[in-house]
Amino acid sequence: MTTVEKQLRNAPRNYWYTIIVTVIVIALFYWSTRGVISLKDIDAKGFKIAGNILSGIVHPDTALLFNITKQSVLYLLVETLAIAFLGTIVGGIISIPLAFLAASNIVPKPIAWLTRLLLIIIRTIPALVYGLMFIRVTGPGPFAGVLTIGLTSVGMLAKLYVDAIEELDTSVLESMTSIGCTTFEKIRYGIIPQLFSGFLSVTIYRFDMNMRDAATLGLVGAGGIGAPLLFAMQSYKWHQVGSVLIGLVVLILIIELVSNKLRSKLVKG
Known part of the structure; x- marks a missing residue:
């Protein structure tokens, strides 16, 4: 023992x-x-609907799945992908200055505390609520989806960026100061190399999550694949439901595999 x-x-x-x-x-x-x-x-009706959904997945509408019109699954999946990608980029850009303002080792603690409070408030509101708000401002469509994904990404990305910033090796910056490096040189050669891989890894992970959010935002009219899926279910067109679900699952699996491989390379590097 x-x-x-x-x-x-x-x-x-x-x-x-x-x-x-x-x-x-x-x-x-x-x-x-x-x-x-x-x-x-x-009841029996609920089990019947569940059976119809499974039947639709097994026997999808191939015409809807493989054609290239604006109503096809392929087109809507590409639109959903574009919404998630642009929203992630917007959220990442906005998150960087907010992360530096929330890092207690960069700015005074009162400013960091207020910025963190703002980020908590942003994270508290669900994506669908943001979607409904932006639809009122910009009208229904993909642009509202991009703005929604961007804002919802800020809460998580900025929080994780802050963790990376607070783990900076300050001894590198002190050494650069001792040899007379300018502020720009310290940022370019001392801060960015330490933060780049961490920021990029977190952003890729958030993009993976945003693909799912972008798919559901279509339910409130913010573009993407969600709205056609809802309409098909309301119309009991289970073959169309099956084709949409198959396309969505395949796309998300591909994105997850690619994003996991990229993130693992960044961690190893």
């Missing part, structure tokens, strides 16, 4: 604490299921 195992066996055990925590967790789980899950509303 190893020393670690002996220490674990001899460690005092607080059984009452474990029992109380277990009872509280079980009680909360039971209360949550009673308030959220209602199996009595599921």
Whole structure:
């Protein structure tokens, strides 16, 4: 028996604490299921609709899936991809100055605290609410989707950028100062090389998430594949639903594989 195992066996055990925590967790789980899950509303019609959706996925509308008109799945997927990509770029650009303003090792703590509070407020509001707000300003369409994705990306990207900024190796900057480097040279050769790979890795990860958000934003009219999916379901056109879902799943899988490979290379580099 190893020393670690002996220490674990001899460690005092607080059984009452474990029992109380277990009872509280079980009680909360039971209360949550009673308030959220209602199996009595599921009837034969619901199972039939579920079967129709599965049938649509197995037998998709190939004409809708493979043609290149503006109503086709391919066109709408490309539009969704463009919304996610542009929104991520917009969010990344806005996040950089906000991240520096929120980093307590760069600016005074009151300014950093206020900026972090702003980022918390941005993260609190759901993407669909932002989508509805921007649709009122710009009208329905992809532009509202880009603005929504950009703003929702700011909350997460700026927070993760701040973590990278606060882990900067300041000794490098001190060495550059001692040899007479200018502020621009310190930023160019001391800060950017340390932050670039981390920022890019986080941005790629956020783009992966934004693809899913861009797909759902179409439900409120912010462009992309979501609206045709909703209309097809409301019209009980399950073959069209199947073609949309297949195209969406394939695109997201491809993007996830590519983004994971890029991020792993950045981490290794």
